[in-house]
Amino acid sequence: xxxxxxxxxxxxxxxxxxxxxxxxxxxxxxxxxxxxxxxxxxxxxxxxxxxxxxxxxxxxxxxxxxxxxxxxxxxxxxxxxxxxxxxxxxxxxxxxxxxxxxxxxxxxxxxxxxxxxxxxxxxxxxxxxxxxxxxxxxxxxxxxxxxxxxxxxxxxxxxxxxxxxxxxxxxxxxxxxxxxxxxxxxxxxxxxxxxxxxxxxxxxxxxxxxxxxxxxxxx
Amino acid sequence: xxxxxxxxxxxxxxxxxxxxxxxxxxxxxxxxxxxxxxxxxxxxxxxxxxxxxxxxxxxxxxxxxxxxxxxxxxxxxxxxxxxxxxxxxxxxxxxxxxxxxxxxxxxxxxxxxxxxxxxxxxxxxxxxxxxxxxxxxxxxxxxxxxxxxxxxxxxxxxxxxxxxxxxxxxxxxxxxxxxxxxxxxxxxxxxxxxxxxxxxxxxxxxxx
Numbered sequence: 001x002x003x004x005x006x007x008x009x010x011x012x013x014x015x016x017x018x019x020x021x022x023x024x025x026x027x028x029x030x031x032x033x034x035x036x037x038x039x040x041x042x043x044x045x046x047x048x049x050x051x052x053x054x055x056x057x058x059x060x061x062x063x064x065x066x067x068x069x070x071x072x073x074x075x076x077x078x079x080x081x082x083x084x085x086x087x088x089x090x091x092x093x094x095x096x097x098x099x100x101x102x103x104x105x106x107x108x109x110x111x112x113x114x115x116x117x118x119x120x121x122x123x124x125x126x127x128x129x130x131x132x133x134x135x136x137x138x139x140x141x142x143x144x145x146x147x148x149x150x151x152x153x154x155x156x157x158x159x160x161x162x163x164x165x166x167x168x169x170x171x172x173x174x175x176x177x178x179x180x181x182x183x184x185x186x187x188x189x190x191x192x193x194x195x196x197x198x199x200x201x202x203x204x205x206x207x208x209x210x211x212x213x214x215x216x217x218x219x
Numbered sequence: 220x221x222x223x224x225x226x227x228x229x230x231x232x233x234x235x236x237x238x239x240x241x242x243x244x245x246x247x248x249x250x251x252x253x254x255x256x257x258x259x260x261x262x263x264x265x266x267x268x269x270x271x272x273x274x275x276x277x278x279x280x281x282x283x284x285x286x287x288x289x290x291x292x293x294x295x296x297x298x299x300x301x302x303x304x305x306x307x308x309x310x311x312x313x314x315x316x317x318x319x320x321x322x323x324x325x326x327x328x329x330x331x332x333x334x335x336x337x338x339x340x341x342x343x344x345x346x347x348x349x350x351x352x353x354x355x356x357x358x359x360x361x362x363x364x365x366x367x368x369x370x371x372x373x374x375x376x377x378x379x380x381x382x383x384x385x386x387x388x389x390x391x392x393x394x395x396x397x398x399x400x401x402x403x404x405x406x407x408x409x410x411x412x413x414x415x416x417x418x419x420x421x422x423x424x425x426x427x
Binding site: 008028038208 | 351
Protein backbone atom coordinates (compact mmCIF):
# COMPACT_ATOMS: atom_id res chain seq x y z
CA UNK A 1 0.00 0.00 0.00
CA UNK A 2 1.04 3.57 -0.58
CA UNK A 3 1.54 4.26 3.12
CA UNK A 4 3.70 6.58 5.17
CA UNK A 5 6.39 3.93 5.49
CA UNK A 6 7.34 4.39 1.82
CA UNK A 7 9.69 7.30 2.48
CA UNK A 8 12.23 7.12 -0.35
CA UNK A 9 12.51 10.48 -2.11
CA UNK A 10 10.30 12.47 0.27
CA UNK A 11 11.54 15.88 1.38
CA UNK A 12 11.18 18.17 4.33
CA UNK A 13 12.02 15.89 7.27
CA UNK A 14 15.01 18.04 8.22
CA UNK A 15 18.55 17.06 9.14
CA UNK A 16 19.52 13.59 10.30
CA UNK A 17 19.65 13.48 14.10
CA UNK A 18 22.97 11.81 14.79
CA UNK A 19 23.56 10.85 18.41
CA UNK A 20 27.09 10.24 19.65
CA UNK A 21 27.56 7.12 21.80
CA UNK A 22 23.95 6.21 21.29
CA UNK A 23 22.61 3.62 23.76
CA UNK A 24 20.90 0.50 22.41
CA UNK A 25 17.67 1.59 24.06
CA UNK A 26 16.63 5.04 25.24
CA UNK A 27 14.18 3.93 27.95
CA UNK A 28 13.12 0.81 29.79
CA UNK A 29 9.82 0.67 27.87
CA UNK A 30 11.79 0.42 24.60
CA UNK A 31 13.55 -2.68 25.94
CA UNK A 32 10.22 -4.25 26.85
CA UNK A 33 8.58 -3.27 23.52
CA UNK A 34 11.51 -4.74 21.59
CA UNK A 35 11.55 -7.98 23.59
CA UNK A 36 7.74 -8.32 23.49
CA UNK A 37 7.76 -7.96 19.72
CA UNK A 38 10.40 -10.66 19.22
CA UNK A 39 8.83 -12.95 21.82
CA UNK A 40 5.42 -12.66 20.14
CA UNK A 41 6.99 -13.23 16.70
CA UNK A 42 8.36 -16.48 18.14
CA UNK A 43 4.83 -17.71 18.95
CA UNK A 44 4.35 -18.12 15.18
CA UNK A 45 0.93 -16.45 15.40
CA UNK A 46 1.94 -14.34 12.39
CA UNK A 47 4.87 -13.96 10.00
CA UNK A 48 7.38 -11.17 9.39
CA UNK A 49 5.42 -9.79 6.44
CA UNK A 50 2.25 -9.58 8.52
CA UNK A 51 4.30 -7.75 11.19
CA UNK A 52 5.60 -5.23 8.70
CA UNK A 53 2.17 -4.70 7.23
CA UNK A 54 0.63 -4.16 10.67
CA UNK A 55 3.12 -1.34 11.31
CA UNK A 56 3.05 0.14 7.85
CA UNK A 57 -0.71 0.28 7.55
CA UNK A 58 -0.98 2.60 10.54
CA UNK A 59 -2.62 5.88 9.50
CA UNK A 60 0.14 8.05 7.96
CA UNK A 61 -0.16 10.82 10.55
CA UNK A 62 0.19 8.25 13.34
CA UNK A 63 3.12 6.47 11.66
CA UNK A 64 5.08 9.66 11.08
CA UNK A 65 4.62 11.02 14.60
CA UNK A 66 5.40 7.79 16.46
CA UNK A 67 8.87 6.69 17.51
CA UNK A 68 10.07 3.38 16.15
CA UNK A 69 9.28 1.27 19.20
CA UNK A 70 5.89 2.98 19.50
CA UNK A 71 5.19 1.73 15.99
CA UNK A 72 6.33 -1.75 17.00
CA UNK A 73 4.08 -1.66 20.07
CA UNK A 74 1.06 -0.65 17.98
CA UNK A 75 1.99 -3.38 15.52
CA UNK A 76 1.97 -6.10 18.20
CA UNK A 77 -1.36 -4.83 19.56
CA UNK A 78 -2.97 -4.96 16.13
CA UNK A 79 -1.53 -8.38 15.32
CA UNK A 80 -2.58 -9.88 18.65
CA UNK A 81 -6.14 -8.62 18.17
CA UNK A 82 -6.28 -9.80 14.55
CA UNK A 83 -4.99 -13.24 15.57
CA UNK A 84 -7.72 -13.49 18.22
CA UNK A 85 -5.19 -13.66 21.05
CA UNK A 86 -6.49 -10.57 22.90
CA UNK A 87 -9.40 -8.14 22.65
CA UNK A 88 -9.33 -4.35 22.40
CA UNK A 89 -10.93 -4.18 25.82
CA UNK A 90 -8.22 -6.39 27.33
CA UNK A 91 -5.55 -4.19 25.78
CA UNK A 92 -7.17 -1.10 27.23
CA UNK A 93 -7.25 -2.63 30.70
CA UNK A 94 -3.97 -4.52 30.50
CA UNK A 95 -5.90 -7.42 31.99
CA UNK A 96 -7.23 -10.72 30.75
CA UNK A 97 -11.03 -11.01 30.52
CA UNK A 98 -11.21 -14.33 28.70
CA UNK A 99 -9.44 -17.67 28.49
CA UNK A 100 -6.22 -17.52 26.49
CA UNK A 101 -6.40 -18.66 22.87
CA UNK A 102 -4.41 -21.73 21.84
CA UNK A 103 -0.89 -20.72 20.79
CA UNK A 104 1.70 -22.64 18.80
CA UNK A 105 4.68 -21.94 21.01
CA UNK A 106 5.75 -19.85 23.99
CA UNK A 107 9.37 -18.70 23.79
CA UNK A 108 11.38 -19.74 26.84
CA UNK A 109 14.47 -17.83 27.93
CA UNK A 110 16.67 -20.88 27.45
CA UNK A 111 15.50 -21.20 23.83
CA UNK A 112 16.31 -17.60 22.89
CA UNK A 113 19.85 -18.26 21.56
CA UNK A 114 18.69 -21.14 19.34
CA UNK A 115 15.65 -19.26 18.03
CA UNK A 116 17.71 -16.18 17.18
CA UNK A 117 20.43 -18.31 15.58
CA UNK A 118 17.87 -20.04 13.39
CA UNK A 119 16.36 -16.73 12.29
CA UNK A 120 13.82 -16.83 9.50
CA UNK A 121 15.47 -17.71 6.20
CA UNK A 122 13.28 -16.50 3.32
CA UNK A 123 14.80 -18.56 0.51
CA UNK A 124 12.65 -21.42 -0.81
CA UNK A 125 13.04 -24.11 -3.46
CA UNK A 126 11.40 -23.27 -6.78
CA UNK A 127 10.80 -25.34 -9.89
CA UNK A 128 10.48 -22.77 -12.63
CA UNK A 129 13.70 -21.22 -13.91
CA UNK A 130 14.52 -17.57 -13.32
CA UNK A 131 12.99 -15.33 -15.97
CA UNK A 132 15.85 -12.82 -15.82
CA UNK A 133 19.64 -13.08 -15.70
CA UNK A 134 22.41 -10.76 -14.55
CA UNK A 135 22.75 -7.90 -17.05
CA UNK A 136 19.14 -8.03 -18.29
CA UNK A 137 17.28 -4.76 -18.70
CA UNK A 138 13.98 -4.78 -16.84
CA UNK A 139 11.19 -2.35 -16.13
CA UNK A 140 9.44 -2.31 -12.77
CA UNK A 141 5.68 -2.48 -12.98
CA UNK A 142 3.51 0.50 -12.24
CA UNK A 143 1.49 -1.10 -9.46
CA UNK A 144 -0.35 0.39 -6.50
CA UNK A 145 -1.62 -2.59 -4.52
CA UNK A 146 -3.93 -1.85 -1.62
CA UNK A 147 -2.21 -4.55 0.38
CA UNK A 148 1.41 -5.07 1.37
CA UNK A 149 4.18 -4.58 -1.17
CA UNK A 150 7.96 -4.12 -1.10
CA UNK A 151 8.19 -2.19 -4.36
CA UNK A 152 8.82 1.42 -3.31
CA UNK A 153 6.95 4.15 -5.17
CA UNK A 154 10.12 5.89 -6.30
CA UNK A 155 11.18 2.75 -8.18
CA UNK A 156 7.92 1.97 -9.99
CA UNK A 157 7.78 2.07 -13.78
CA UNK A 158 11.55 2.55 -14.00
CA UNK A 159 14.11 0.83 -16.21
CA UNK A 160 17.01 -0.88 -14.48
CA UNK A 161 19.53 -3.67 -14.88
CA UNK A 162 19.61 -6.96 -12.99
CA UNK A 163 22.80 -7.07 -10.93
CA UNK A 164 22.27 -10.07 -8.62
CA UNK A 165 20.00 -13.11 -8.68
CA UNK A 166 19.29 -14.24 -5.12
CA UNK A 167 17.24 -17.41 -5.58
CA UNK A 168 13.54 -17.68 -4.83
CA UNK A 169 12.27 -15.88 -1.74
CA UNK A 170 8.94 -15.80 0.09
CA UNK A 171 6.69 -13.24 -1.63
CA UNK A 172 5.70 -10.62 0.97
CA UNK A 173 2.71 -9.34 -1.01
CA UNK A 174 0.85 -12.62 -0.45
CA UNK A 175 2.52 -13.79 2.77
CA UNK A 176 1.47 -10.60 4.58
CA UNK A 177 -2.18 -11.46 3.96
CA UNK A 178 -2.18 -15.15 4.82
CA UNK A 179 -2.22 -16.10 1.13
CA UNK A 180 0.83 -18.31 1.35
CA UNK A 181 4.53 -17.87 0.72
CA UNK A 182 4.27 -18.21 -3.09
CA UNK A 183 8.07 -17.91 -3.50
CA UNK A 184 9.39 -15.98 -6.49
CA UNK A 185 12.84 -15.30 -7.87
CA UNK A 186 14.40 -12.26 -6.22
CA UNK A 187 16.74 -9.88 -8.03
CA UNK A 188 18.84 -6.86 -7.16
CA UNK A 189 17.93 -4.30 -9.81
CA UNK A 190 20.06 -1.17 -10.33
CA UNK A 191 18.73 2.15 -11.56
CA UNK A 192 20.67 5.23 -12.50
CA UNK A 193 19.97 8.27 -10.36
CA UNK A 194 18.71 10.03 -13.50
CA UNK A 195 16.25 7.26 -14.31
CA UNK A 196 14.76 7.63 -10.83
CA UNK A 197 15.01 11.37 -10.21
CA UNK A 198 15.38 13.03 -13.60
CA UNK A 199 18.08 15.02 -15.32
CA UNK A 200 19.01 17.09 -12.28
CA UNK A 201 20.03 13.98 -10.34
CA UNK A 202 23.60 13.26 -9.28
CA UNK A 203 25.19 11.70 -12.38
CA UNK A 204 27.36 9.42 -10.22
CA UNK A 205 24.39 7.89 -8.39
CA UNK A 206 23.10 4.34 -8.75
CA UNK A 207 20.35 2.99 -6.52
CA UNK A 208 19.27 -0.63 -6.26
CA UNK A 209 16.25 -2.33 -4.83
CA UNK A 210 15.61 -6.03 -4.28
CA UNK A 211 12.67 -6.91 -6.51
CA UNK A 212 10.57 -10.06 -6.79
CA UNK A 213 10.05 -11.39 -10.30
CA UNK A 214 6.41 -10.35 -10.56
CA UNK A 215 7.44 -6.72 -9.93
CA UNK A 216 9.42 -6.84 -13.21
CA UNK A 217 8.88 -7.10 -16.94
CA UNK A 218 11.47 -7.21 -19.74
CA UNK A 219 12.56 -3.78 -21.02
CA UNK B 220 6.81 11.66 25.06
CA UNK B 221 9.68 11.52 27.50
CA UNK B 222 8.19 14.10 29.85
CA UNK B 223 8.00 12.94 33.40
CA UNK B 224 5.37 14.39 35.70
CA UNK B 225 5.70 13.36 39.29
CA UNK B 226 2.55 13.02 41.35
CA UNK B 227 2.06 11.00 44.45
CA UNK B 228 -1.60 10.02 44.21
CA UNK B 229 -1.08 7.11 41.82
CA UNK B 230 1.75 4.64 41.44
CA UNK B 231 1.73 4.95 37.65
CA UNK B 232 1.06 8.65 37.30
CA UNK B 233 4.68 9.40 36.50
CA UNK B 234 4.57 7.11 33.48
CA UNK B 235 4.07 8.46 29.98
CA UNK B 236 1.29 7.21 27.73
CA UNK B 237 3.60 4.88 25.82
CA UNK B 238 5.15 3.54 29.03
CA UNK B 239 1.67 2.68 30.32
CA UNK B 240 0.73 1.17 26.99
CA UNK B 241 3.76 -1.13 26.85
CA UNK B 242 3.30 -2.09 30.48
CA UNK B 243 -0.37 -2.96 29.87
CA UNK B 244 0.56 -4.99 26.79
CA UNK B 245 3.25 -6.95 28.61
CA UNK B 246 1.01 -7.64 31.65
CA UNK B 247 -1.75 -8.89 29.41
CA UNK B 248 0.44 -11.11 27.21
CA UNK B 249 2.16 -12.57 30.28
CA UNK B 250 -1.15 -13.14 32.09
CA UNK B 251 -2.47 -14.94 29.00
CA UNK B 252 0.61 -17.14 29.02
CA UNK B 253 1.80 -16.07 25.56
CA UNK B 254 5.02 -14.47 26.75
CA UNK B 255 7.58 -15.43 29.37
CA UNK B 256 9.08 -12.24 30.83
CA UNK B 257 12.41 -14.03 31.27
CA UNK B 258 12.53 -14.52 27.49
CA UNK B 259 12.13 -10.76 27.03
CA UNK B 260 15.05 -10.23 29.41
CA UNK B 261 17.14 -12.74 27.44
CA UNK B 262 16.28 -11.10 24.10
CA UNK B 263 17.18 -7.64 25.39
CA UNK B 264 20.40 -8.88 26.95
CA UNK B 265 21.42 -10.52 23.68
CA UNK B 266 21.22 -7.27 21.74
CA UNK B 267 22.50 -5.02 24.53
CA UNK B 268 25.50 -7.13 25.49
CA UNK B 269 26.34 -9.88 23.02
CA UNK B 270 25.69 -8.59 19.49
CA UNK B 271 27.01 -5.37 18.02
CA UNK B 272 29.20 -3.71 15.40
CA UNK B 273 32.36 -5.30 16.83
CA UNK B 274 31.17 -8.45 15.06
CA UNK B 275 31.09 -6.67 11.71
CA UNK B 276 34.46 -5.05 12.44
CA UNK B 277 35.99 -8.52 12.79
CA UNK B 278 34.57 -9.49 9.41
CA UNK B 279 35.98 -6.36 7.76
CA UNK B 280 39.40 -6.69 9.39
CA UNK B 281 39.62 -10.30 8.27
CA UNK B 282 38.65 -9.31 4.72
CA UNK B 283 41.39 -6.66 4.74
CA UNK B 284 44.03 -9.03 6.07
CA UNK B 285 43.15 -12.30 4.38
CA UNK B 286 42.67 -12.34 0.57
CA UNK B 287 41.14 -15.83 0.60
CA UNK B 288 38.55 -14.73 3.16
CA UNK B 289 37.81 -11.60 1.14
CA UNK B 290 37.16 -13.75 -1.91
CA UNK B 291 34.84 -16.01 0.09
CA UNK B 292 33.01 -12.94 1.40
CA UNK B 293 32.50 -11.71 -2.16
CA UNK B 294 31.12 -15.05 -3.32
CA UNK B 295 29.08 -16.11 -0.28
CA UNK B 296 28.97 -13.55 2.51
CA UNK B 297 26.39 -15.51 4.51
CA UNK B 298 28.72 -18.52 4.79
CA UNK B 299 31.90 -16.49 5.23
CA UNK B 300 30.32 -14.47 8.04
CA UNK B 301 28.75 -17.58 9.63
CA UNK B 302 32.25 -19.09 9.80
CA UNK B 303 33.07 -16.42 12.41
CA UNK B 304 29.97 -17.37 14.41
CA UNK B 305 27.74 -14.48 13.30
CA UNK B 306 24.43 -15.98 12.24
CA UNK B 307 20.69 -15.73 12.63
CA UNK B 308 17.85 -13.29 12.69
CA UNK B 309 18.18 -10.43 10.19
CA UNK B 310 21.36 -11.99 8.84
CA UNK B 311 19.92 -14.99 7.03
CA UNK B 312 20.97 -13.72 3.59
CA UNK B 313 24.03 -11.47 3.64
CA UNK B 314 25.82 -9.67 0.83
CA UNK B 315 29.10 -7.80 1.39
CA UNK B 316 29.72 -4.79 -0.85
CA UNK B 317 33.21 -3.36 -1.13
CA UNK B 318 34.14 0.27 -1.35
CA UNK B 319 36.83 1.27 -3.83
CA UNK B 320 38.49 4.56 -4.77
CA UNK B 321 35.92 5.05 -7.54
CA UNK B 322 32.86 3.59 -5.82
CA UNK B 323 31.26 4.20 -2.43
CA UNK B 324 28.47 1.98 -1.13
CA UNK B 325 25.73 3.06 1.25
CA UNK B 326 22.85 1.04 2.71
CA UNK B 327 19.32 2.13 3.59
CA UNK B 328 15.91 0.61 4.09
CA UNK B 329 13.45 3.18 2.78
CA UNK B 330 10.43 1.02 3.70
CA UNK B 331 11.29 0.08 7.30
CA UNK B 332 14.60 -0.52 9.07
CA UNK B 333 16.16 -3.65 7.57
CA UNK B 334 19.69 -3.95 8.96
CA UNK B 335 22.18 -6.83 9.36
CA UNK B 336 21.69 -7.52 13.08
CA UNK B 337 24.23 -10.35 13.54
CA UNK B 338 27.09 -8.14 12.34
CA UNK B 339 25.98 -4.64 13.37
CA UNK B 340 23.51 -5.18 16.22
CA UNK B 341 20.32 -3.13 16.34
CA UNK B 342 20.17 -0.05 14.12
CA UNK B 343 20.69 3.45 15.52
CA UNK B 344 17.66 5.74 15.69
CA UNK B 345 18.83 7.85 12.74
CA UNK B 346 18.93 4.79 10.47
CA UNK B 347 15.26 4.12 11.23
CA UNK B 348 14.23 7.76 10.95
CA UNK B 349 12.42 9.61 8.18
CA UNK B 350 15.25 12.07 7.39
CA UNK B 351 17.71 9.28 6.54
CA UNK B 352 15.25 6.90 4.88
CA UNK B 353 13.77 9.62 2.66
CA UNK B 354 17.01 11.21 1.49
CA UNK B 355 19.55 8.38 1.27
CA UNK B 356 18.23 7.33 -2.15
CA UNK B 357 17.69 10.86 -3.50
CA UNK B 358 20.58 12.89 -2.15
CA UNK B 359 23.22 10.56 -0.70
CA UNK B 360 25.96 13.17 -0.97
CA UNK B 361 23.87 15.55 1.11
CA UNK B 362 23.36 12.78 3.65
CA UNK B 363 27.09 11.98 3.70
CA UNK B 364 27.89 15.66 4.28
CA UNK B 365 25.77 15.56 7.44
CA UNK B 366 27.95 12.68 8.62
CA UNK B 367 31.04 14.74 7.83
CA UNK B 368 31.94 12.61 4.83
CA UNK B 369 32.96 14.33 1.61
CA UNK B 370 33.89 12.18 -1.37
CA UNK B 371 35.50 13.26 -4.65
CA UNK B 372 32.91 14.41 -7.22
CA UNK B 373 33.98 11.59 -9.50
CA UNK B 374 33.38 8.85 -6.92
CA UNK B 375 30.41 6.80 -7.94
CA UNK B 376 27.77 6.49 -5.20
CA UNK B 377 26.00 3.15 -4.99
CA UNK B 378 22.97 3.02 -2.69
CA UNK B 379 21.47 -0.33 -1.70
CA UNK B 380 17.81 -0.11 -0.62
CA UNK B 381 17.20 -3.34 1.34
CA UNK B 382 13.63 -4.03 0.29
CA UNK B 383 13.77 -7.83 0.76
CA UNK B 384 15.34 -10.17 3.35
CA UNK B 385 18.83 -9.69 1.90
CA UNK B 386 21.04 -7.62 4.21
CA UNK B 387 24.03 -5.62 3.03
CA UNK B 388 27.33 -5.04 4.83
CA UNK B 389 29.66 -2.37 3.46
CA UNK B 390 33.36 -3.27 3.49
CA UNK B 391 35.04 0.13 3.83
CA UNK B 392 38.38 0.83 2.17
CA UNK B 393 41.40 -0.17 4.21
CA UNK B 394 43.13 3.02 5.36
CA UNK B 395 46.63 3.74 4.16
CA UNK B 396 49.49 3.23 6.58
CA UNK B 397 47.98 0.05 8.02
CA UNK B 398 50.36 -2.39 6.35
CA UNK B 399 51.53 -5.01 8.78
CA UNK B 400 48.77 -4.34 11.30
CA UNK B 401 47.11 -7.46 12.72
CA UNK B 402 43.40 -8.20 12.48
CA UNK B 403 42.66 -7.13 16.04
CA UNK B 404 44.22 -3.72 15.52
CA UNK B 405 42.61 -3.33 12.12
CA UNK B 406 39.19 -4.07 13.62
CA UNK B 407 39.64 -1.05 15.89
CA UNK B 408 39.58 1.17 12.78
CA UNK B 409 36.22 -0.16 11.60
CA UNK B 410 33.27 1.93 12.80
CA UNK B 411 29.59 1.04 12.65
CA UNK B 412 28.92 3.88 10.23
CA UNK B 413 31.72 2.75 7.93
CA UNK B 414 29.87 -0.56 7.55
CA UNK B 415 26.58 1.22 6.71
CA UNK B 416 28.38 3.51 4.30
CA UNK B 417 27.73 6.76 6.16
CA UNK B 418 31.30 6.83 7.40
CA UNK B 419 34.82 5.80 6.47
CA UNK B 420 37.24 3.61 8.38
CA UNK B 421 39.36 5.51 10.90
CA UNK B 422 42.94 6.48 10.07
CA UNK B 423 45.54 4.64 12.15
CA UNK B 424 46.69 7.96 13.67
CA UNK B 425 43.26 8.22 15.31
CA UNK B 426 44.13 5.19 17.42
CA UNK B 427 47.33 6.58 18.89
